[in-house]
Amino acid sequence: MTPEQTRDRWSRAQEIVAVFVLSVTAVLTAWCGFEASKWGGEMSIAFSQASSARIQAASADGEARSARAFDLTIYSAYVQAVGDGNTELADYVEARFTPEFAVAFDAWVADGQVENGPFVREEYVPQGKVEAEELNARADAKFAEALENNQRGDNYSLLTVLFALVLFLTAMSQREVAVWATRVLLGLAVVVAIIGIVIMSTFPIRI
Known part of the structure; x- marks a missing residue:
């Protein structure tokens, strides 16, 4: 085989490799763009869910504040009746304690009324408080999820730039x-493409 034939074979092989690299990289670039778009959508959904949960938490917290204000009003009337020595009125008011406050009040009385009042007891959980805490926790989780999805979308976008370098x-x-320059450039493209594929294999996929 003459040197010219050898060069021709190397040239054809290089062209085949180049076409293969271009084709694969084009597909991978499109895939990265698709995944970046999908994770961007997931980020928007998570942010919306976090916002919705935060609004619901604020509503539940308002309900808890209203319940506490009502319990405080009833308790004030009870204290006033006890202070006036009006046992009948005190019993009447006590019978109208909310279930949440009655539990804390009974525990407070059973422990000898050591604390400043039943409101500081851990048994006192006004209606809406637990729901508000759960919704706030959900909002925090969804917000963190949205940030994570945003980072995943950014990662795929960066890979798009990497594959553009391969192209x-x-x-x-x-x-x-020069022949040596073409081989170096193509070899570098193949190396960068392999690195990009390895990195992409570690990323989560959203269909």
Whole structure:
């Protein structure tokens, strides 16, 4: 085989490799764009869910504040009746304690009324408080999830840039320059493509 034939074979092989790299990289670039878009959508959904949970938590917290204000009003009337020595009125008011406050009041009385009042007892959980805490926790979780999804979308976008570099190097390797330069450029493109594929394999997929 003459040196010219050898060069022709290397040239054809290089062209085949270049076409293969270009084709694969084009598909991978499109895939990264698709995944970046999907994770961007997931981020928007998570942010919306976090906002909705936060609004619901605020509503539940308002309900808890209203319940506490009502219990405080009833308790004030009870204290006033006890202070006036009006046992009948005190019993009447006590019978109208809310279930949540009655539990804390009974525990407070059973422990000898050591604390300043039943409101500081851990048994006192006004209606809406637990729901508000759960919704706030859900909002925090969804917000963190949205940030994570945003980062995943950014990662795929960065990979798109990396694969664009592969396309550039491969295209440059096809220009009429020194043989060693074309081989170096194509080899570098293949290495960068392999690195990109390895990195992409570690990323989560959303269909």
